Amino acid sequence: MPKQKGIIKIHGTLNGICYYPLHGVYLSRVATGPSRKRILTDPAFANVKANNQEFGMASKLSKAIRTG
Structure with missing residues (x-):
């Protein structure tokens, strides 16, 4: 799973990509x-x-x- 980089972490769905935290690490995946x-x-x-x-x-x- 790709990890989010940068100081601002996104939570939610944007342009078909789902951003979410999992065990303290912010990840992203394709929304299906x-x-x-x-x-x-x-x-x-x-x-x-x-x-x-x-x-x-x-x-x-x-x-x-x-x-x-």
Whole structure:
């Protein structure tokens, strides 16, 4: 992990780079989202999974209406 240099240490996300302290050392990394596996298995993403399923059903229904 790249370490932050300089007197001013940043905490947060800026231009897709996440800056944070870890054990007293300030690090930076590329900000990424959750993986597909985590969304499908983690209970914290139950609402996201339900919304994805609802959107998939709506997409299938709209295709049936367009082609019918």
